[in-house]
Amino acid sequence: MTKTPKGLRLHIGIFGKRNAGKSSILNALTKQQVSIVSDQAGTTTDPVEKPMELLPLGPVLFIDTAGIDDEGALGALRIEKSRRVMDRLDIALIVIEGEKWDHFEDLLLGEFRKRETPVIIVINKTDLYGREFSELFAKLEEKKLPYVLVSAKEESGILELKQRLLKSVPADFVNEQEIIGDIVRDGETAILVVPIDKEAPKGRLILPQVQTIRNILDSDACCMVVKERELAAALEMLKTPPKIVVTDSQAFLKVAADTPDDILMTSFSVLFARKQGDLLEMVRGTLAIDDLKSGDKILIAEACTHHPIAEDIGRVKIPRWLTQYTGAKLTFEHIQGHDFPPDLSSYSLVIHCGACMTNRREVLSRIMTCKAAAVPITNYGLTIAYSLGIFERALRPFDFAYDYWRNRNRGQKD
Amino acid sequence: MTKTPKGLRLHIGIFGKRNAGKSSILNALTKQQVSIVSDQAGTTTDPVEKPMELLPLGPVLFIDTAGIDDEGALGALRIEKSRRVMDRLDIALIVIEGEKWDHFEDLLLGEFRKRETPVIIVINKTDLYGREFSELFAKLEEKKLPYVLVSAKEESGILELKQRLLKSVPADFVNEQEIIGDIVRDGETAILVVPIDKEAPKGRLILPQVQTIRNILDSDACCMVVKERELAAALEMLKTPPKIVVTDSQAFLKVAADTPDDILMTSFSVLFARKQGDLLEMVRGTLAIDDLKSGDKILIAEACTHHPIAEDIGRVKIPRWLTQYTGAKLTFEHIQGHDFPPDLSSYSLVIHCGACMTNRREVLSRIMTCKAAAVPITNYGLTIAYSLGIFERALRPFDFAYDYWRNRNRGQKD
Numbered sequence: 001m002t003k004t005p006k007g008l009r010l011h012i013g014i015f016g017k018r019n020a021g022k023s024s025i026l027n028a029l030t031k032q033q034v035s036i037v038s039d040q041a042g043t044t045t046d047p048v049e050k051p052m053e054l055l056p057l058g059p060v061l062f063i064d065t066a067g068i069d070d071e072g073a074l075g076a077l078r079i080e081k082s083r084r085v086m087d088r089l090d091i092a093l094i095v096i097e098g099e100k101w102d103h104f105e106d107l108l109l110g111e112f113r114k115r116e117t118p119v120i121i122v123i124n125k126t127d128l129y130g131r132e133f134s135e136l137f138a139k140l141e142e143k144k145l146p147y148v149l150v151s152a153k154e155e156s157g158i159l160e161l162k163q164r165l166l167k168s169v170p171a172d173f174v175n176e177q178e179i180i181g182d183i184v185r186d187g188e189t190a191i192l193v194v195p196i197d198k199e200a201p202k203g204r205l206i207l208p209q210v211q212t213i214r215n216i217l218d219s220d221a222c223c224m225v226v227k228e229r230e231l232a233a234a235l236e237m238l239k240t241p242p243k244i245v246v247t248d249s250q251a252f253l254k255v256a257a258d259t260p261d262d263i264l265m266t267s268f269s270v271l272f273a274r275k276q277g278d279l280l281e282m283v284r285g286t287l288a289i290d291d292l293k294s295g296d297k298i299l300i301a302e303a304c305t306h307h308p309i310a311e312d313i314g315r316v317k318i319p320r321w322l323t324q325y326t327g328a329k330l331t332f333e334h335i336q337g338h339d340f341p342p343d344l345s346s347y348s349l350v351i352h353c354g355a356c357m358t359n360r361r362e363v364l365s366r367i368m369t370c371k372a373a374a375v376p377i378t379n380y381g382l383t384i385a386y387s388l389g390i391f392e393r394a395l396r397p398f399d400f401a402y403d404y405w406r407n408r409n410r411g412q413k414d
Numbered sequence: 415m416t417k418t419p420k421g422l423r424l425h426i427g428i429f430g431k432r433n434a435g436k437s438s439i440l441n442a443l444t445k446q447q448v449s450i451v452s453d454q455a456g457t458t459t460d461p462v463e464k465p466m467e468l469l470p471l472g473p474v475l476f477i478d479t480a481g482i483d484d485e486g487a488l489g490a491l492r493i494e495k496s497r498r499v500m501d502r503l504d505i506a507l508i509v510i511e512g513e514k515w516d517h518f519e520d521l522l523l524g525e526f527r528k529r530e531t532p533v534i535i536v537i538n539k540t541d542l543y544g545r546e547f548s549e550l551f552a553k554l555e556e557k558k559l560p561y562v563l564v565s566a567k568e569e570s571g572i573l574e575l576k577q578r579l580l581k582s583v584p585a586d587f588v589n590e591q592e593i594i595g596d597i598v599r600d601g602e603t604a605i606l607v608v609p610i611d612k613e614a615p616k617g618r619l620i621l622p623q624v625q626t627i628r629n630i631l632d633s634d635a636c637c638m639v640v641k642e643r644e645l646a647a648a649l650e651m652l653k654t655p656p657k658i659v660v661t662d663s664q665a666f667l668k669v670a671a672d673t674p675d676d677i678l679m680t681s682f683s684v685l686f687a688r689k690q691g692d693l694l695e696m697v698r699g700t701l702a703i704d705d706l707k708s709g710d711k712i713l714i715a716e717a718c719t720h721h722p723i724a725e726d727i728g729r730v731k732i733p734r735w736l737t738q739y740t741g742a743k744l745t746f747e748h749i750q751g752h753d754f755p756p757d758l759s760s761y762s763l764v765i766h767c768g769a770c771m772t773n774r775r776e777v778l779s780r781i782m783t784c785k786a787a788a789v790p791i792t793n794y795g796l797t798i799a800y801s802l803g804i805f806e807r808a809l810r811p812f813d814f815a816y817d818y819w820r821n822r823n824r825g826q827k828d
Contacts, residue, residue, distance in 0.1 A: 187647060196631055203625050210618050213627075213639055217610055222648050223639040227631050233601060234636050237653055 009051060009061040010173050012165070013085055015108050016095035021124040024152035025095055026050065026062055029161065047085050056278035056367045057166060058173070063089070086111055091168045095122045098129030099136040109143075118168040121147035122161060127154050159372040166365055174360050179212050179275045181219035183264070183397050184243050189222040192268075193231055193247035193255050199312065208268050208356040212246065232258045244397055246271060249381045250313070256390050264397045269354045269381020274398065276355045277363040281377065283401045286386050287408070288349050288376035289322065294329040296348035298322070301366070302336045303358035313380055318351060321387040340366050344373040352379045423465060423475040424587050426579070427499055429522050430509035435538040438566035439509055440464065440476055443575065461499050470692035470781045471580060472587070477503070500525050505582045509536045512543030513550040523557075532582040535561035536575060541568050573786040580779055588774050593626050593689045595633035597678070597811050598657050603636040606682075607645055607661035607669050613726065622682050622770040626660065646672045658811055660685060663795040664727075670804050678811045683768045683795020688812065690769040691777040695791065697815045700800050701822070702763050702790035703736065708743040710762035712736070715780070716750045717772035727794055732765060735801040754780050758787040766793045 014022045030052055050062040065082045086092070092112050094105055112119045121140055123133065126149050140147050148164050150157035166174075184190045194200075194209055205213075209225075216223040224242065226234045228251040235241070235258070244264040247255035252267060259265045273282045292298075300314045319332045335341065344350065350370055355363050370377040378386075385394040395402045428436045444466055464476040479496045500506070506526050508519055526533045535554055537547065540563050554561050562578050564571035580588075598604045608614075608623055619627075623639075630637040638656070640648045642665040649655070649672070658678035661669035666681060673679045687696045706712075714728045733746045749755065758764065764784055769777050784791040792800075799808040809816045 187644075189651065194631060196628075204621075204628055205624050207618075210624055214610075214618055217608060217639065217641050220641070220644060222644055222651065225627055225631065225637040225639060227634070230601075230634060230636055237603065237636065239651055239653055 009059040010054075010057070010169060011061050011063060011088055011090045013047075013063045013065060013089045013092045014095060015065055015082070015092060016122075017097075017100070017104060020095040020097050020100075021152050022064055022095045025093070025122060025124060025150065025161075026064060028150075028152045028155050028158045029054065029062075047081060054162070054165075055371065056281050056364050057162070057169065083111070086115060086117070089115070089117050090170055090173065091165065092117050092119045093122050094119060095124050097125050098123065099133040101136055101139070109145075118170075119145060120161070120164050120168055121145050123147055123149050124152055126156065127151040159368060162368055163365055166361060166368065169361070174364070177275050177360075178219075179208075179215040179271050180244070180246065181215045181221075184216055184219055184221045186220040188243040189224060189238065189240070190216050191224045191226065191231065191234055191242045191245045193228050193245060193251055194225055195228050195248050195251045197250075206356065208272055208354065212268060212271065228254050228258075231255060235259070235263075249384045250317075252384060252388055252390060252394075256393060261393075266394045266397050267381045267385065269379060270385065270394050270398075272354050272356060273379045273382060274401075276358070276360045277352070277379070278367055279398055279401050280404060281367050281371070282352075282379055282382055283395065283404060285349070285370075285376035285378035286382045286391070288378070289326065289383065289386055292322070292326045292328050292330060292348060295331070296328065297331045297333060297346055299341070299344070299347045299350045300332055300334045301340065301350060302334070302353040303355045303362070304337070304353075313384075314351075314353065318380065318383055318387075321384065325387040338362070340369060342369070344370060344375045347375050350375055350377040351383050352377060354380055423473045424468075424471070424583060425475050425477060425502055425504045427461075427477045427479060427503040427506045428509060429479055429496070429506060430536075431511075431514070431518060434509040434511050434514075435566050436478055436509045439507070439536060439538060439564065439575075440478060442564075442566045442569050442572050443468065443476075461495060468576070468579075469785070470695050470778050471576070471583065497525070500529060500531070503529075503531050504584055504587065505579065506531050506533045507536050508533060509538050511539050512537065513547040515550055515553070523559075532584075533559060534575070534578050534582055535559050537561055537563050538566055540570065541565040573782060576782050577779055580775060580782065583775070588778070591689050591774075592633075593622075593629040593685050594658070594660065595629045595635075598630055598633055598635040600634040602657040603638060603652065603654070604630050605638045605640065605645065605648055605656045605659045607642050607659060607665055608639055609642050609662050609665045611664075620770065622686055622768065626682060626685065642668050642672075645669060649673070649677075663798045664731075666798060666802055666804060666808075670807060675807075680808045680811050681795045681799065683793060684799065684808050684812075686768050686770060687793045687796060688815075690772070690774045691766070691793070692781055693812055693815050694818060695781050695785070696766075696793055696796055697809065697818060699763070699784075699790035699792035700796045700805070702792075703740065703797070703800055706736070706740045706742050706744060706762060709745070710742065711745045711747060711760055713755070713758070713761045713764045714746055714748045715754065715764060716748070716767040717769045717776070718751070718767075727798075728765075728767065732794065732797055732801075735798065739801040752776070754783060756783070758784060758789045761789050764789055764791040765797050766791060768794055 014026060016022050030050070048064040050064065052060060052062065054060045063085050065085055094108055096105060109119065123136070131149050137147070146164055146168070148157055148161045150161055180190060192209060192212060194205060200206070213223050213225065224234055228247070231245070241260070241263050244266065245255060245259045247265070247267050249267045249269045256265060270279070273279045300318065302314055314334060319330070323330060352363065352366065367377055382391070385391045392402075392405060395405050428440060430436050444464070462478040464478065466474060466476065468474045477499050479499055508522055510519060523533065537550070545563050551561075560578055560582070562571055562575045564575055594604060606623060606626060608619060614620070627637050627639065638648055642661070645659070655674070655677050658680065659669060659673045661679070661681050663681045663683045670679060684693070687693045714732065716728055728748060733744070737744060766777065766780065781791055795808075796805070799805045806816075806819060809819050
């Protein structure tokens with residue numbers, strides 16, 4: 001986290017009158033987070049900056065602009081400083097107590113409209129004021145302003161606020177993670193292993209394979225594409241070994257066997273757990289496989305409804321591998337498409353597909369829902385790697401996830 | 415042509431009463447064709463087989479089943495033989511004189527319906543009987559039978575018959591040409607050069623590139639994908655040189671310079687002239703560039719309406735290169751989409767796009783239309799290669815086209 005420069009973090013400003021509860025909202029948001037790096041005290045006139053990892057959204061910088069409804073000379077200075085904050089925001093939260101919207105909020109809104117900054121209205125203190133503000137709701141809906149009802153004190157509405165934040169995050173921030181271009185650099189080579197079985201689309205490749213090739217080219221690197229049967233010959237053919245071999249999860253064991261141990265190896269599905277979701281969160285989720293016991297229910301979630309290969313993996317292979325690995329009598333339930341159950345409390349684990357046909361925003365939203373319900377979530381590729389005993393190797397290309405796994409293992413052995 | 419086994423040829427049966435004009439239809443179809451390999455005389459009871467190259471449809475076997483409306487014992491034997499012919503047909507032509515459809519044609523039709531063989535009704539001798547057969551037309555339309563009005567004697571309607579044949583050809587025959595799998599074999603390597611410019615689709619590759627990768631994998635070969643800047647390094651990296659380097663036409667000159675002369679080199683566009691059209695016909699068409707003179711009008715035809723890269727090539731680069739090469743003042747007209755002008759007589763040349771987003775049937779249909787109008791047709795990649803002086807090299811991977819070009823050049827020099 002310390003590696004993320006301030007400028008690359010998502011900047012979220014928190015605005016509102018004094019006593020609207022801005023700080024308590026911020027505290028509720030940051031609760032359960034990995035850490036708050038800096039909690040520097042601002043002067044009374046300075047906005048307070050709080051860089052943090054808002055999981056699974058990534059690194060954000062909250063800027064708390066307390067009390068700009070002050071009167072007098074000090075107030076004018078604060079307003080000036082707040083204006084400068086506005087200029088660098090990605091999202092603005094306007095926090096109000098109950099329905100207390102007046103000319104001050106109109107003024108703020110005007111500033112954000114001028115700057116085309118996405119705004120979320122946080123209606124706080126529902127514990128005191130209730131949740132029925134039909135006049136305010138009508139006004140916000142007319143202005144097309146998204147709003148969330150929150151009680152920071154009771155910590156209700158916090159998941160909804162996070163989901164709403166995720167929806168408002170500019171696409172650049174959500175999609176900035178490269179597929180593989182940060183692993184394979186200028187002049188290096190990656191080998192992609194693409195099995196051609198009856199599930200492969202006629203005369204083509206599937207989208208994540210094409211996207212990975214493109215990302216390698218964008219990185220000024222060379223990309224070799226082979227079937228699993230040709231991998232050994234391809235490795236033999238190169239004067240310099242490739243930086244990494246990436247395989248379809250289904251060929252994991254053969255590819256692991258054919259790739260010398262000093263060459264990185266992983267699967268498309270692990271690359272896309274990072275690209276399209278949150279790898280660390282899913283690594284944590286994968287470890288919950290060890291806690292599974294007979295009678296546990298597992299939700300297998302597929303983002304699209306039409307991919308024939310997914311059915312085979314999700315309905316047959318993963319249940320079989322998991323049952324073999326755990327030795328437990330497990331129950332599997334399947335969902336497809338955009339419906340993710342709001343109540344996950346009956347599940348011990350969620351296993352998501354590679355999510356190649358959905359977007360990162362949707363996967364992050366599902367991870368948030370799982371986190372809020374304290375249900376671990378993983379994906380197909382990680383589950384397969386774990387069941388087959390090649391989890392550590394598949395994580396090695398990803399420092400942060402590999403370190404997490406190694407530290408945890410060390411912790412368990414001590 | 416002698417290389418095509420009889421079983422791989424498209425089998426077209428010609429049926430009809432004696433004197434309907436079956437033989438003259440066959441002669442009219444085969445006029446202007448490269449050659450009729452065999453014109454073996456059949457016995458009076460045997461169907462006559464005529465293997466030939468029906469350009470640009472490919473190798474076909476016409477089976478002429480003369481006179482099965484005969485009476486008597488000889489007629490019964492003929493009917494038996496004709497039935498056996500029916501069992502192996504891909505398309506059946508029923509030839510009738512004018513509107514002379516009776517129970518005999520109904521009988522034939524019943525046999526083809528049983529076998530689910532596509533049928534085309536050829537209404538012959540319009541020179542004698544005219545073209546107004548409203549009762550027959552209504553009957554054929556009710557039965558959903560396609561029909562063509564022909565005068566074999568006057569050679570009218572022959573193009574329409576060929577176009578109709580093309581429409582009825584089973585997809586397997588039209589699309590059987592591999593992209594590159596017959597050039598790159600088991601254990602060999604192909605390098606694909608994919609420039610990433612601002613026209614490249616975001617985060618992906620274009621379809622012909624993906625299809626080419628897939629075809630290489632299907633051929634049990636290795637595929638290396640690089641940008642043009644990395645080609646030299648990729649060639650250096652391989653212990654054994656690749657069989658072929660394929661580039662986007664736009665990087666032709668740099669790739670030709672970086673690829674040693676003993677390695678095959680061509681472009682995606684030339685591969686797709688063969689896959690999606692007829693390479694030999696387009697090579698012939700390309701040579702017409704040398705005959706262009708000031709005042710000539712050229713039709714640039716793009717199959718799709720939305721590809722931004724195509725506009726740049728078709729509207730700017732190709733006109734510029736052609737003008738530079740010929741030194742003539744040429745006029746260019748552009749069409750996009752599925753509308754191909756029926757009257758091509760005012761054009762000296764048709765230059766077609768790579769046709770990656772259309773199908774071979776449509777391109778062959780356009781080639782037929784051009785041939786009938788005696789207007790040469792070529793495509794973008796061949797035109798670029800010719801203008802840049804690397805035509806011979808780009809054809810070398812394709813024996814038949816290369817031989818044609820070499821023989822023609824030798825002929826000119828003699």
